[in-house]
Amino acid sequence: MPVPILTQAPYLIASVQAALTDADLIGLQNGLLDEARRRRCQGVIVDVTALDVMDSFSTRTLQSLAAMLRLRGVETVIAGIQPDVAMAMVRLGLTMPDVRTVLDLDEGLAYLQARQQGSTGRGQ
Amino acid sequence: MTTTAKVKGSTGRNGSSTVASPGTLKEDLVAHLRQGREELRGEWVRAMTASGNLWLDSLTAREQELESVEVYDTCVDCLDSGSYRGAEEFAARMARRAAVGAMSSERFLGGMLALRDVYGRGLLRRFAKEPDRLNDALGIFESVVNRILVIVAMAFNTERERVIRQQQEAIRELSTPVLQVRDRLLILPIIGLIDSDRARQLTGQLLDAIRRLRARVVVMDITGVAAVDSKVANHLIQTVDAAQLLGTTVILTGVSPATAQTIVTVGVDLSRMQTVGDLQGGIEAADRLLGYRVIAAEPGAEPVVPATVA
Numbered sequence: 001m002p003v004p005i006l007t008q009a010p011y012l013i014a015s016v017q018a019a020l021t022d023a024d025l026i027g028l029q030n031g032l033l034d035e036a037r038r039r040r041c042q043g044v045i046v047d048v049t050a051l052d053v054m055d056s057f058s059t060r061t062l063q064s065l066a067a068m069l070r071l072r073g074v075e076t077v078i079a080g081i082q083p084d085v086a087m088a089m090v091r092l093g094l095t096m097p098d099v100r101t102v103l104d105l106d107e108g109l110a111y112l113q114a115r116q117q118g119s120t121g122r123g124q
Numbered sequence: 125m126t127t128t129a130k131v132k133g134s135t136g137r138n139g140s141s142t143v144a145s146p147g148t149l150k151e152d153l154v155a156h157l158r159q160g161r162e163e164l165r166g167e168w169v170r171a172m173t174a175s176g177n178l179w180l181d182s183l184t185a186r187e188q189e190l191e192s193v194e195v196y197d198t199c200v201d202c203l204d205s206g207s208y209r210g211a212e213e214f215a216a217r218m219a220r221r222a223a224v225g226a227m228s229s230e231r232f233l234g235g236m237l238a239l240r241d242v243y244g245r246g247l248l249r250r251f252a253k254e255p256d257r258l259n260d261a262l263g264i265f266e267s268v269v270n271r272i273l274v275i276v277a278m279a280f281n282t283e284r285e286r287v288i289r290q291q292q293e294a295i296r297e298l299s300t301p302v303l304q305v306r307d308r309l310l311i312l313p314i315i316g317l318i319d320s321d322r323a324r325q326l327t328g329q330l331l332d333a334i335r336r337l338r339a340r341v342v343v344m345d346i347t348g349v350a351a352v353d354s355k356v357a358n359h360l361i362q363t364v365d366a367a368q369l370l371g372t373t374v375i376l377t378g379v380s381p382a383t384a385q386t387i388v389t390v391g392v393d394l395s396r397m398q399t400v401g402d403l404q405g406g407i408e409a410a411d412r413l414l415g416y417r418v419i420a421a422e423p424g425a426e427p428v429v430p431a432t433v434a
Contacts, residue, residue, distance in 0.1 A: 052347030079371075087324070088368040090362045095369065097396075102371035103338055 005035050011112055012036060013105070017050050025061045029101040032065065036074050039063060043112035046070055047105050049080030059094040066099040075100070079108040097103045154260055156250050159241065165196050168242045172235055174208050195239065203268045208275060215276045217284035229280040235277055240269050258263040300326045300360045302333035308340040309410050311403070315348030323359035329365055341413050342367055343406040347378030357392040364397055373398065373413060377406035 002024060006013045012035055014028060032044055046062060048054070066076035078101045081089075089095065102108045157164070169192055172180055180188045198210045221227040247265060251258035300322070303311050312330055316322075330342065346352065346360070364374040377401045379387070387394060400406040411418060 033213065070429050077239075083335055083366075083368045083370065086331055086366040087327055088325075089369060090366040095365045100371070103335065105342075107338075107371055 002095055003031070005042070006032055007035075008109070009039070010041050010116075011045060011109070012039065012041050013045045013047060015047045015050075017069060019051065019053060020058060022057055023059055029061060029065045029068070033068060033072075036069060036072060041074060042116060043075045043077065043110070045077045045079050045108040047079045047108070048085075049082070049104065051081065052085060054081070054085050054089055054094065056092070056094055059089065059096060063096055063099055066096075075112060077108040077111055080104050094117060149257065149260055150203070150264055153247070153264060157200045157203070157246065160246055160250075161193075161196060161200075164242050164246050165192050167245075168192060168196070168239050171238045171242060175234070175238060177231055177234050177238065179235045182226075195235075197270075199239065199243070199272060202272055203265070208271060211272050211275050212279065215279035216283070217275075218369075219279040221284050222280060223287050226255065226256065230403045231431075232280070233273075233276060236273060240273070243269070246334055271303070300329055304333075304337050304339075305343075305407065306411075306414070306416065308338060309343070309407070309414060310334065310337060310339045311343045311345060311407070313345045313348060313403075318349060318356045318359055320355075320359065323356075323363065329362045330363060331366055331370060334367060334370050339372055341373045341375065341410040343375045343377055343403065343410050345378040346383070346407065347380070347401045347403065349378075349383075352379075352386060354392050356388045357387055357390075357394065361392075361394070361397070373410075375400055375406045375409055377403050402411060 001018045003014050003016050003020070005028075006015060012032060014032055016028075020028070026083075028046075032046075035041070036044060046065075049057075057113060062076075062078060069076050076099060078096065078099055080103070101109065102111055169180060169188065180191065181192060194214070198214050202208050202211050218227055218232050219229075222229055222232065243265065244262075247258065247261055251261055300312070300314065303313075305311055310330075311332055312326075314326065318326075331341065334342065344360070344363070349356070352360075360376070364376070367374045374397065376394070376397050379399060379401075398409070400409050
C-alpha cells in the first residue's frame with residue numbers, strides 16, 4: 001500500500017498506515033524527495049504510529065531518506081514509534097542515531113517549528 | 125466375603141438393588157450418618173476442644189454449631205451424591221480464610237482428621253455386629269474421606285500459590301516505579317539487581333509511561349544499583365536507546381565512583397549517554413532542557429537553581 005504524503009506547509013507528513021513492503025519504502029523515499037523539491041518544504045515527518053514491525057530494511061531506508069533530505073536542507077523526523085517496536089528494534093541493534101525521533105505528530109511539528117525559529121534547548 | 129470385590133469395584137456409584145449392593149449399603153451409611161448427626165457432631169466438637177484445636181474456639185456458640193453442621197453435612201453429601209463440588213467450595217472458602225490469617229491449614233486439617241475419626245468410630249459402632257458389612261462400609265467411607273482430605277490439602281496449596289503469585293506481582297510492580305516530577309519529566313529510580321528479565325520489564329514500563337505521560341526527558345538514577353558490570357551497562361544502554369526512539373532524552377545519574385571505575389575499566393562505552401553526578405543535578409539538567417526555571421518564592425531567598433535561562 002503506497003504511503004499518502006500530506007502537506008502541512010512548510011512541512012510534509014507521510015502517514016504510514018500499514019506494514020510496508022520494500023517496494024512501498026522505495027516508493028515513499030522517491031515520493032518524499034520529489035515532493036520536498038516541488039513544494040520547497042523545510043521538514044518532513046514520517047508518522048509510523050500504525051506500524052507494529054520495523055525491520056532492518058525499513059530502519060536503514062528511513063535513515064538514508066533522512067540523509068538524502070538533509071542534503072537538500074530538509075530536516076526529517078520519525079514520529080510515533082510504539083514502545084514494543086522500540087524494544088524490538090533495540091534488541092536487534094537497530095537504532096537511528098542520526099535521525100530525530102519523537103513521540104507523536106504533535107511533538108514532531110513542535111520540534112520542527114522550534115528548529116525553524118532557531119530556538120535551542122528544546123529536546124536535543 | 126464374596127461381596128467385597130463387587131463393592132470395592134463400584135464404590136461411590138448408585139448400584140443395583142441386590143441386598144448387598146453398594147447402593148443400599150451406601151444408603152444405609154448415609155442414613156446412619158444423617159440420623160446420628162447431632163451425636164457425632166457433638167462428639168467431633170468435643171474431640172476438637174480436647175485436642176486443643178482452636179478452629180471453633182474463636183466462634184460464638186451459634187457460629188460453632190452452624191459451621192460444624194456445614195462441615196458435617198458437606199462430607200455426608202459427598203458420600204451421598206458422589207459429587208465433590210460442595211467439598212471443593214468449602215475447602216476453597218477455608219483456604220481463603222487462612223490467607224487472611226483467620227484460619228490455619230494445621231487447624232483445618234487437624235479438624236478434618238478428627239472428623240474422620242469420629243465418622244469411623246460411628247461406623248464401627250453401627251456395624252459392630254456385622255464384620256463383613258463393616259469391611260465394605262469402611263471401603264466406601266475411606267475412599268470418600270481420602271478424596272475429601274486431598275481436596276482440602278489441594279485447596280490450601282492452591283490458595284497459597286495464588287497468594288505467592290500475587291505478592292511476586294506486587295514486588296515486581298513496586299520494584300521499578302516510574303515517577304512524574306514535572307510535566308513531561310519522569311524519574312526512574314532503579315534499586316537492586318538488574319538481570320535481563322528485570323531490564324526488559326523495566327524498559328517496558330518506562331516506555332509505556334513515556335507514551336502515556338508524553339515525557340520528553342527521563343532521569344534514570346542508578347544510585348541504588350549495587351553492582352554494574354558490562355551486562356548491566358548494556359541493559360541500561362538498551363533502555364536508553366529504546367527511550368530515544370520514542371523521542372525522549374535520558375539523563376543517567378547516580379553513577380558511583382566504584383561503578384565509574386568498573387565501567388571505564390571493562391571498556392563499556394557510555395559516552396552516548398548524558399550523565400550527571402546525582403539525582404538533583406539530573407533534575408536540574410532536565411529542567412534546563414525543558415525550559416523550566418526553579419526560583420524561590422520569597423524574595424531575597426537563595427534560589428534553588430541558579431537562574432539559568434532556557
